């Protein structure tokens with residue numbers, strides 16, 4: 001402010017002239033003669049004795065014999081930016097003795113609607129400055145805020161201002177809403193309406209790329225980034241995220257889905273990771289579609305970064321054995337080795353060990369149920385590995401899927417990745433909520449055989465896998481459950 005003042009010395013001189021021009025009465029400013037005075041806008045009677053004015057009550061006036069008061073030397077003033085009218089009664093040159101009253105409409109009416117004169121300073125006004133811009137404001141008794149120009153501030157006689165350094169007004173450099181900041185250091189504030197900003201006479205907001213403590217969040221499996229800060233809480237665009245400097249979002253867990261209340265479907269993808277998996281991850285994230293990936297251990301060893309990405313983006317990563325053998329041809333210990341090697345490959349890639357097992361070819365026996373995981377089969381198989389087009393895959397899934405189904409697909413198949421946007425759109429259009437297998441079938445136990453939400457054979461139930469006929473919940477015979485995909 002010091003530099004500004006030096007730069008504006010000429011204006012100071014002009015402004016000081018202005019303040020006197022506004023304050024000086026049209027006539028002389030000499031003291032009123034002693035006697036009784038009454039203001040035109042009310043009943044108050046004053047006595048002026050030796051140039052000192054004092055308000056008297058009725059008794060004192062009566063004791064004095066009801067002397068006729070003279071009209072008080074009142075003039076009517078206002079701030080140029082406000083319609084509120086103040087009565088200024090000056091008994092003499094000493095401003096500390098002046099009487100200021102903010103008039104109600106009826107008081108102004110009683111005074112005969114005098115035209116107010118604009119003035120530069122009305123005592124009782126609050127002068128302040130926010131911590132976010134070097135602007136000085138005045139708040140008059142009538143509740144009107146006004147941003148003072150330098151000249152206007154000079155004309156007040158350079159009233160000292162309350163320096164509210166911890167508070168102010170701010171906005172993001174990449175977004176429009178303005179916040180009233182109650183604490184700048186901690187980023188505390190709330191968004192204001194245009195009216196509220198205008199009522200404070202448009203304090204210039206400080207620009208922030210980020211606020212202290214603001215949040216960038218993303219739900220697992222959802223590419224959308226949600227911003228939460230003092231000016232707003234909403235999903236932001238990629239461009240806005242970039243303008244904020246691409247801060248790493250917090251990864252939030254999706255709200256849990258209760259598949260006993262909503263119609264759920266689980267999409268599953270086998271035999272990866274493959275050269276197509278990244279494109280599938282991108283696709284699913286754009287669609288905010290969760291999925292479960294049954295990965296092959298030897299492939300995990302080839303593409304550990306892709307599996308890490310699967311986990312980081314919140315997809316379920318589960319076990320499809322290490323080398324994709326038909327488990328029923330193996331001994332119990334050889335089966336166990338296949339499953340454990342796959343988990344070891346996940347661990348080597350810094351991915352959590354699996355909790356679910358999908359036996360290759362859907363082929364399992366009593367030994368497979370002893371491997372410590374539920375066996376996850378499927379109830380919808382578009383045979384995507386069999387040279388089908390994306391359209392055929394999509395049509396099959398949409399035609400045969402109903403609530404509770406587990407859909408088998410392969411991220412090794414490029415046409416499948418191409419079919420996914422249509423599949424997701426069609427299933428959602430039919431009211432299905434996409435979930436992971438664990439969400440679809442909560443409470444699975446090791447040795448359970450799970451075809452769908454509604455077709456679970458508990459581990460305690462003996463079941464001849466070769467004699468089983470799989471039916472969809474609607475009763476359609478699904479044929480032998482064999483995943484013939486050469487991974």
Ligand code: NI
Nearest residue numbers: 270271360485
């Ligand atoms: Ni497979």
